[in-house]
Amino acid sequence: MSSVDVAALEEALRTAVDGEIRFDAGSRGAYVTDGSNYRQVPIGVVVPRSVEAGARTVAVCARFGAPVLSRGGGTSLAGQATNAAVVIDWTKYCHALVSVDPDARTCVVEPGIVLDELNRRLSDHRLQFGPKPSTHSHCALGGMIGNNSCGASAQAYGKTVDNVRRLEILTYDGLRTWVGPTGEAERARIAAEGGRKAGLYAGLDRIVAEYLGDIRRGFPRIPRRVSGYNLDSLLPENGFDVAKALVGSEGTLVTVLRAELDLVPVPSRQSLLVLGYDDICAAADDVPRLLELCSPGQLEALDGRMAQLMREEGAYLDSLRVLPAGDSWLMVQFIGDSRQDVDAQAHALLAAVGRHEEDADVAFSDDPEREQKMLKAREAGLGVTARPPDGRETWEGWEDSAVPPERLGDYLRDLKALFEEFGYDHPSLYGHFGQGCVHTRIPFALKTAEGVADFRRFLERAADLVASYGGSLSGEHGDGQSRGELLTRMFGERLVKAFGETKRLFDPDDRMNPGKVVDPHPVDGQLRLGPAWRPAAPTTHFDYPEDEHSFTRAVMRCVGIGNCRGHSGGVMCPSYRATREEEHSTRGRARLLFEMLGGHADSAITEGWRSTEVKDALDLCLACKGCKSDCPVNVDMATYKAEFLSHHYEGRLRPAAHYSLGWLPLWARLSRLSPALVNAVLHAPGVSALGKRLAGVARERQAPAFARQSFLQWWRERETAGEPDPGDPLTVVLWPDTFTTYFHPSIAVSAVRVLEDAGFEVAVPDGPVCCGLTWISTGQLDVAERVLRRTLRVLRPYLEAGTPVIGLEPSCTAVFRSDAVELMSEDQDVKxxxxxxxxxxxxxxxxxxxGWRPPSLPRRALVQTHCHQHAVMKFDADRELMRRAGLDADVLDEGCCGLAGNFGFESDHYGLSMDVGEQGVLPAVRAASPGSLVLADGFSCRTQIEQGGTGRRALHLAEALALGLDGNLPGRQPERLSRRPEPPSRTARWTATAGAAALTAAAVTAAGRGALGLRRAP
Structure with a gap:
């Protein structure tokens, strides 16, 4: 890199390439690593807008001698997707399905297309791409080709190499051509044409001829040999297939521009048989017998250690419940044309092995939903084992070795003995046992010289062990840096020499992803951690009790799995789904925070908490908390964002929205002085626009109207027999959150009615209370803590009596369940x-x-779950309550609504907010039948639905049940108590202008002085 004129390279790329050219520290920091143990800071990042632009990127880099790294989803576990190179990220724009030939069962794709998206686009043809790694929701086909990816379905369909027909490739020196199987006549034609392509083919001919015997003898004949270059595909008996030879070369030989793929029919039916065993070795011993008796679509395994981790983490419990008795399990999937077909295959296998469907150690399902629950436990392996609850850090390094399936049991016993020798206790063993491929993560000590030395010695010993079994160092994830240095132990000197000659033939100057596979960096070099790593240990507001009270460990939760780059389902990560930007994914933000903490001499981020690069990346985080639940390792970016903002703005003037929206609870209370006047201010033409600009609120947003009568006012005017006894088992405290109390009081009124109908005595706090949510989300954590302490004082009698506190606004309830505990972890009242x-x-x-039953609501309902409820409280109870009420509920799985509290109101975020909403929630509401209810418990969700051009108003579940109490089920949903106010008179507009000016002046003055209640929390 030192020899590259980086400034001139960047300028040349900007001039020549139609794409996003990023050499800033933030972009580089987001790409410093992948899913591996390795870290290298890129020269720059290019996001080409077309395949042609990607090709021009390579050409410009070649002029400057700059290394190039083609990157897909960046989930590589061997270090092949991190390099001191120009990173080409194909995934944002180059994701076209170029063509489909249903009759030939082929398609042509661009390298950035995600596997699940490809299969979705092929679904009308009832075709799919066969290999399906566990990262199928976000892995790109270019990356699958680079790594020769496999997945569980490889049992039926083979590896990626077995499903690639042709590739359009580009060499570093400019040759662009399609390659594939090449008969003698075609090779003669290529030779006659001369030029670079003829030279390549002649060179490959020479390498195959010179190393013919070594290739035939030296490549293990096992289903999962992924290590090394596929020189065996160039053998005469294999059709001299150059495309297949390049699959799995990890971007070290060529750049793949397009690929022609073979497709397979989508199975009509599937069934799953799960067999329990005493231990994982016994399960492995049974694999050869099962393979003799059937031809499964998948034959997967997981062990008792993984199940134990799931129980300790409280994760995938639904999956565990459907597993049969045993301490390890084999999952045998059958595919066929009918239910009878797949059932017959399963029962035939059971009969052959002497088991029965009713046995305790057998589970069988031909129900797709139950099957998915069973398989979810296996697919979750990497996330579950990456951060065990015991606090140990586990790492890749021996992630996917493979041996002949008939020798798998003995190999596992020897591997476990090796773990014991090195003191690596309890690594989980799981994987694709039908093809002899074993996954594991090991607690390597990668922060000390001794630990790194042991890491290296273990890998050398493990490589020798797998070679002794006739196996492969890699059975799925490739060699990269994790195994490149060890290839000689598997293939021998001559074949590794042949790999080197192949590399020099295609890339004589070693500019294509250098340091991987051939002439690799050491397995213990360029480590993400290492004995020289010295990160900052900052003092923080949140306590991070699940991360040894360390912000650094919290940030290190991210191991690069990349589920945050998925395109559908769940909540995580709405900003990535809208922008397709790595630095706007949970993973990209975690990478930048890791870089911000320093620890490396070449850290991309150098300004610590003041970093503008980190601020910019976090700016588009909606703080939806989707990652807290949907991320396999439970990264909580919303909390990290709040922590960062608190330090970033310490002693500085904040954005206007932090004062206007962050202090909303105070403004809401002040609105009681004259709600009509405040509403006039908020909606007066001209004045409204000025106020929004001063407040940092998007001009497109309509300010929600304050209710004429708040819930607290209604409650105080209500005639009651006295305050309920906090110690009475039927007493509950109804939490008067800001949004419900001042904007939608009908929700709280409805909740009171339903709770009292159920027999509860309702109490409401008699002093000003707040959960502090808006201060937390804007990073004003000192204020949030003071607000919470005041709230705890008001609630103390109820807390001491053990009185339940009922939350109606999910985001506020989530604060009490999660944020407050982390912010004040030692406070007993918080607990x-x-x-x-x-x-x-x-x-x-x-x-x-x-005996109580909810009121009957025999209606259909479209339901949007609030992100914080999805992440923290979950939605099971709501589903059950709706079921008992007779609601036919369609609970959306369309992601975040996009408003996300203050986020969607802020002027810089409106566009993204609406983009997120349009990705799922808003179209779903528009498509809902007119007679169905639309339910959304979250204030943000209701506001986005009502302001998102849907023509619908959303109800809280409490309101819907209250309608049921009245038997009031109209065809149209009722208006709220607080309607949009009438346009103000001219006199009112003058009054509103004065009021707006005074309010703005007060806010600005308070911001400048750091006043406005900082000493006296509301």
């Missing part, structure tokens, strides 16, 4: 509150007096 707060549905489903 009590976290244990006593319940959602409305949880209270009615799990704690209502015996």
């Amino acid at each position: 009590r509150l976290a244990g006593q707060v319940r959602t409305f549905a949880e209270q009615l489903v799990h704690h209502a007096p015996e």
